[in-house]
Amino acid sequence: MKRNQIIFLHVFYWILNICGSVLVPMFVYRDKDPLFRISFLVVSFISFYIQYFLIIPRFFDIKRLYKCIISFFVGIFIFAIIRYLIEETLLPYTIGRRNYQGDYSLFYYFFDSIYFSGMTIFVSTTFWLFSRFLKIEEEKARLLTEKKNAELQALKTQINPHFIFNSLNNIYSLVYQNSDKALPALEELSQLLRYSTKDLEKDFIQLDKEVGYMESLIALEKLRIKNPELILFNKNLKNPKLLISPMLLVPFVENAFKHGDVNGKGMELKVSDDNSKLYFYLKNSKKQRMKDFSSGIGIANVRKRLQLIYPDRHWLEITETEDTFIVDLKIELDSNKSLVY
Secondary structure (H helix, E strand, O other), X not given: OOHHHHHHHHHHHHHHHHHHHHHHHHHOOOOOOOHHHHHHHHHHHHHHHHHHHHHHHXXXXXXXXXXXXXXXXXXXXXXXXXXXXXXXXXXXXXXXXXXXXXXXXXXXXXXXXXXXHHHHHHHHHHHHHHHHHHHHHHHHHHHHHHHHHHHHHXXXXXXXXXXXXXXXXXXXXXXXXXXXXXXXXXXXXXXXXXXXXXXXXXXXXXXXXXXXXXXXXXXXXXXXXXXXXXXXXXXXXXXXXXXXXXXXXXXXXXXXXXXXXXXXXXXXXXXXXXXXXXXEEXXXXXXXXXXXXXXXXXXXXXXXXXXXXXOOOEEEEEEEOOOEEEXXXXXXXXXXXXXXX
């Protein structure tokens, strides 16, 4: 809860009370005997916080309005009791005077206090309701944050197995062919695993690390394809220390290698940044009879994570024709989130 707001309201309210009930009569109207005004202010103060901390929390029930009405009259009754004890017992005992001349019962003080205590009880109740509203809003925000974090964590746990599965399939095919590229492929995979196990736990990593994932993945994939020169990768990072959520770009590259015709027609990939904006472009040819190219686990995962992490700061367009697949992604990264090592 925004505790400072509540404290400010309380302090401001009592400053107004002190000024209006004590200081103004003393200095403007020349009231030379403010004792009873001060005693009334003390009664209001005590009643206010009894109402605030004890009565309203005990009686408040949004489904039973009559309890709120009861709490209002209980507050008035408490106000009357405190006022009676101070004005009819404490003041006569200490200074020998009463506020009202004559004997007045508690019953009289109750009806007399309905007018005088109404504003105090009303403001106390209003302040408590406002405090409760802030608590509810804070709890909602906390639950939404926890839900968002839990969902992001669940999405992250999908990435690593999916990523490893694809890479192991590639290495298996190299081993099956007795290719001397199998050992370098294992080395690249171990490098990728070191990246992923270390950085997937983080909320954000440096942009150049995310691009480094792609470079390692491309190096791994080039070991198994016939025409690696057809893989065109253009990188232009002006601010490589910008932070980005890990594994947002890699799944698109994985998807292209897994489902695209990289052996026949290759792949075009561009990554660049301008100030805090990241530009990612990927184009590759589709394999024949390949349908719904963009429905894989990795692509769906990225879509969800983009919506959660960059809800109003990304633009993703996936264009799919009979023979090509194009990803055009722009992300407005937080320029304040950058690391310098």
